[in-house]
Amino acid sequence: MDKELLKIENLTIGFPTKSGIHTVVDHVNLEVGKGEIVGIVGESGSGKSMTSLAVMGLLSEEAQVSEGSIRLNGQELLGMSREERRKIQGRNMSMIFQEPMTSLNPVMKIGTQVGESLKLHTDLDKETIRKRVIETLASVGLRNPETLIDQYPHEISGGMRQRVMIAMAIINHPDLIIADEPTTALDVTVQAQILNLLKKIHRDTGSSILFISHDLNIVHFISDEIIVMYAGEIVERGTARDIFYHQQHPYTWALLQSVPRIDDEDKTILNTIEGNIPDMIYPPKGCSFCTRCPYAMKICEEEKPKVTHITDEHSVACWLMDPRADRSGVPFGRTDA
């Protein structure tokens, strides 16, 4: 897979507080290839949304990017002026947000909002833009697009609003679509429709997708590669198959146990992950998952785990991968795929 589209290196983001810097993204490295779907999964506070906001240039003013690089098609995005960023947003990359009602402008007609990026980034005339908006709304499965363009967001359902958001994101054929929890606010049936729609868009247009979610089932359904984040760090990465069937990190395993699996016939009770993400103003000396990990060892409190490469694609940061670690009783790392 060509890895040239998006390359993030050593990205580190913090927020200044009275007690010190609250680090939310800590030396994150990731790549999205052309035509690839990469999923980032983790609880709230894991740093996944902050990473995607940094790519889009939408971090709040208080956020401090202390280190790192974000390149799209080889072009460095960090340090760009607002004007330069605006040229890239909507043309080369676009974002689908979690809650369309708060992302869409309630007093602007749907047609105007969907066509905005064409107005900003192309020389198309009004009539051509209108035609493209109608075509795009139809392509995301919205009926009667000729009527819809003159309606306001509050006049349509949540599922339709999310389709409108997707139409906005794809109308200018961006290289990269960032989808941040795009199905969280929707019921299960609409959720499945939206996921299938994103897959179809990916197949039809070849756009790459960076898909953010707390739900490992959903990320597995849509992604080629999955990155698991915890407390601002990447703790495991691999192909969707590696992470879903051969996960090696206790946090990945805990995430998997906390979502329903349709292929798991014996399991009826879902687990929760006890405890909270640590206070990252005072980050732990060793593994960030230490206080919540049932397999924590002495060394986990004292030293950050090193990254172990199981294959070229699958890597994990956990002391259990050390040959000296006792893995008896560790139930994960399934081989039943």
Ligand code: SF4
């Ligand atoms: Fe658990 Fe230790 Fe692995 Fe961290 S390094 S996930 S504490 S076993």
